[in-house]
Amino acid sequence: MATIKQVAKRANVSVATVSRVMNNNGYVSAEAREVVERAIAELDYAPNRVARSLFTKTSGLIGLIMPDITNPFFPQLARAIEDVANQHGYQVVLCNTDEQLAKEQSYLVALQTMHVDGLIITTNHSDNPNYEKLEVPMVALDRIVKSGIDAVISDGYEGGRLAAETLLDCGATRLAHIGGPEQLQTVKRRTDGFLDVAGDHLVGMTHSSFTFKEALTAAQALFDEHWPFDGLFAANDVIAAAVLQEAVRRNVRVPQDLQVIGYDGIELGEMTSPPLTTISQPIYEMGRRATERLLDLIEKKETVTKEILLPVTLTERQTTIRKGHDT
Amino acid sequence: MATIKQVAKRANVSVATVSRVMNNNGYVSAEAREVVERAIAELDYAPNRVARSLFTKTSGLIGLIMPDITNPFFPQLARAIEDVANQHGYQVVLCNTDEQLAKEQSYLVALQTMHVDGLIITTNHSDNPNYEKLEVPMVALDRIVKSGIDAVISDGYEGGRLAAETLLDCGATRLAHIGGPEQLQTVKRRTDGFLDVAGDHLVGMTHSSFTFKEALTAAQALFDEHWPFDGLFAANDVIAAAVLQEAVRRNVRVPQDLQVIGYDGIELGEMTSPPLTTISQPIYEMGRRATERLLDLIEKKETVTKEILLPVTLTERQTTIRKGHDT
């Protein structure tokens, strides 16, 4: 790799001039610009970002901290983040924490020492003190944060309500629910919204992690203990898929005997049989907004902290039966 | 963030001494070491990796170039790569190319100028000339590469054979196949293996991209034009899921009327109804091996190029019916 010095030499100018034409600042004559540009092209020169970083204290790097990219909710988020980062000339460093504080800490110092320009955090410990003393711009994504950290989330409470309303609307009268991990605030809101609308119609409920295996166990338990019910809301699409599978195993017909609504709107929902009705979060957009917000924080030095709340929508597929209804 | 200079001052030694204790090289007295370590602790000092990079010409960064993290095959791979990278003190930079050459190029220069220590490439253009002139260690993953680039792949040809053998073993006599994108060498091998064993039993075949939507269209066409068949091999699990969905739409019972085998062994296969029998690639292990190989290239300066071929296995779930058989 050529250096700025070699370019300068070849162009018969000083490194300062080369730097000026590259960064388009300061005065530089037309002729100078031309020779320099030729030299750059000839040497196939690209400035060393490490050296530049050392001086400017910016790296063009964004740290992305998530529990596990393998969880099907996160790839879309990561994609959105990487897309807009890339459009703005940033790269993203992927970190999987498995929600372990220790891993998170160690990533944090690694990222800090490599001078990342910003952080996007989709992890739970965002209320832990380490974040505050970090002097790096950051935004929390799909996580609620107490302190003055920016956040973008979608409206889980409304999503839960919408699920219950839809089920009722579709003629279900005996409702069941499988909630997510109880320590996840954003997920708990879905349950809260659902419960508030379901009221007395609720006949059974349990909780599960977001792994398919555990979801299957939870679904089995729910069927064992609370069947019959004719409408079920799952806290995410993976859990809903488990319910669907358990239903066929028990010869429960979906949607005729049991209507099911999932949550998230990940691609998996299209692939189940039958395709899953679900409450869709605007996943890609959440990632996009979070990144745009982060870039504002970085580049415009914005200082007021903001919380962005995005709406969710009902995606009707074939695990519910819409009946005619007023309104 | 404290600097080495501040540490030196506080410890009353030179920066060289501080550097020596941090890197554990050169002579340093016990007392010196102690004061320095105390100073480091007190100042909460961590060395600036950018500055270190500038000198050492290594960044601790690995570039991961993939088509699209959103494609369900890749997250597991990414996870494996990130895991082992992290265990060895490296971070990974995620790049989505959508198989577009232009994007790939621009990532390549970005990564190069930031001095990544190595590259893992799961993309198609790996035979393009840009890679060769890059002087960065790299390994191709799930891609076959002509030139002298290391690669880790799994045995697609054998996988295809295994699928056909299994279907035949399970009593299927009229076989169908949906292949993947034809330009993907590793995917084409699955088809080759399948066809070689299926022989005259093949009654119909088509191709599809790996998006669910297109797979559904392909499945419909296959049913329309070639039904009846009683054994189907899909080039990946997403396509198989589409087949399953189309089968229920047509009241074709799986596995009684039609047995289905997918390919990849992604989690999706557990979530379909019924759960999908599939040819599993050792996805995590592929990522692991690729990264370990890359680290060898980086750290041990290995120079002979190697191709690592991993075996695939049959994962029997419920879309096939194993009959008793000899051997």
Added chain:
DNA sequence: TTGTAAGCGTTATCAT
């Protein structure tokens, strides 16, 4: 055993 200083490739200040 320890310190001084050069150098890594940039950018920006200050002369000229």
Added chain:
DNA sequence: ATGATAACGCTTACAA
């Protein structure tokens, strides 16, 4: 309009 040069924070000869 251009060129020297200090500085960014670190590592490593080389000297002491």
